[in-house]
Amino acid sequence: MRAGSIRKAAEDMNLTASALNRRIRRFEDEFGAEIFERLPRGVRLNPAGELLIQHFRGQVSDLERVRSQVADLSGVRRGHVSIACSQALQPYFLPDQIARYRRDHPGVTFSVNVRDRAAAERDLSTFSSDLALVFEPVHMVEFEVLLSVPQPIHAVMSKSHPLAAKKEIRLRDCLETPHIVPTPQLGVRHLLEIAVREGSRQLNPILEADSFEFMRHYVKYEGAVGFQIPIGLEGSSDAGLVFKEISRRDVPVGHLLLGQMKGRALPVASARFANQLAVHLGQRDAV
């Protein structure tokens, strides 16, 4: 995919360029419109082609769903679930959930792709993931919400940090001590930005990173404060670590959303897994 030129694409498909070229032209003929812009450096999809590839991807994924339904009605619990998720889900929640599901349905396989908020939605609309479990998604067009769970931002620090003893943690407390923040494309950072903008304070991070795992470890080395949502912390067996909710007066509560491509019919395995997630996230009425 996305080879940029017919020759390269043909190579990827173990074909000659001429064969592929004629395939394309023949298809364009019977389709009634050009699909590619012919540029001197190669080819690129034109708007009609974009429409078409979108249709085609949907068609392939829908056939996959039919396959899985057929397998399902022959009694075999087989299938594949692909899920795009935010970083917070990888340490505890998702491994547990997948293991739980596979205990009942060993024939079902999974692919997990850790994505930032924008990329997760892109995955859905290109049909490369069935489900997305994302903290504070961005655009939300073509994103059909199956479930929404509030996730207030927590401060993460070492046990010995002065703030660890306080009863209520305010945002200004964190900003006045050395703090580390996620990179701008991440949802937690987004909410922090909103908070400081409203309160005319400023972030002065000593460190910015795109990995929550890294940040979680780093706060133990230097007496710093980090930020994370509870689902990425629950079950943490790290004895040296403390996490406490930041006052809701200071930082808006974010939401962890489970979603799918709008209007799409999911394969049985994915639909069932989505349902399990919904149950374990505390709601019983998800679709």
Added chain:
Amino acid sequence: MRAGSIRKAAEDMNLTASALNRRIRRFEDEFGAEIFERLPRGVRLNPAGELLIQHFRGQVSDLERVRSQVADLSGVRRGHVSIACSQALQPYFLPDQIARYRRDHPGVTFSVNVRDRAAAERDLSTFSSDLALVFEPVHMVEFEVLLSVPQPIHAVMSKSHPLAAKKEIRLRDCLETPHIVPTPQLGVRHLLEIAVREGSRQLNPILEADSFEFMRHYVKYEGAVGFQIPIGLEGSSDAGLVFKEISRRDVPVGHLLLGQMKGRALPVASARFANQLAVHLGQRDAV
């Protein structure tokens, strides 16, 4: 379609049975499951096959939508609208609407299929019609309502009929004179049945017919009363005919529904036509 045996199907497709047979077997192979039940008298789709044909029909219709979108973005207003409708729409409403639409978009073609309530819904779910405009549909699963318009049942009679002079027409008035009713599969009959059941009266039709046009003409020959909904009467230039609403105390008000296959994305031409229908049926906010 629905030939019942490979040989007959092959004949319809100008193929030999052996070629078609091998096509099927090869497809079943790579699909991973049987599609047909092999019976001594021929073949029939098994459940997996039903799932698959549904997918396939949707796929074809969706490709049609993409085609129409492509034509649309190249500036050309082309496309095709297929609509299944109740009988009442054929004399005045639908011809007028289609002519209106084609005045603006001469490149758009139409197919109109008059169907009873059940068949119209079946047309939608087999993708053989894009839209359905039906009086009192039956099942409503897979039927996505785009618009609903109340249509109280009217009595139809010749100008000289005794009832023609009355100010308010009651159901019992109609039942006490010779009356003509539609066949049971039609929506008007359905509502009449509900009415008499509640009121412990009885239908004693002198004539039962599946054609409203026939019934409309017949009431002039014999001093009888017929039944129809107003959209099938408005604009009637038949001078000898009178129609009056039957008291809503007696007969429940039916609804004319514009709908599509649930969850399906319509071709541009069909979507626009649905919108026009919505506007002319008196609502401005249809999808």
Added chain:
DNA sequence: AGAAGCGGTGCATTTGAAGCACCACTCAAG
């Protein structure tokens, strides 16, 4: 100027689908 890309085309070649003849089987009618 030359080389390395690119899309596109004419012609020979290959491969895979279709046609034909035939088998095994079921079923209904004689």
Added chain:
DNA sequence: CTTGAGTGGTGCTTCAAATGCACCGCTTCT
């Protein structure tokens, strides 16, 4: 029961359509 007409399925041959190869005209970068 026998028979004949229907069914799906298969080996072999035939043929057409898709592919590969060599080459063209073109742009772009060295």
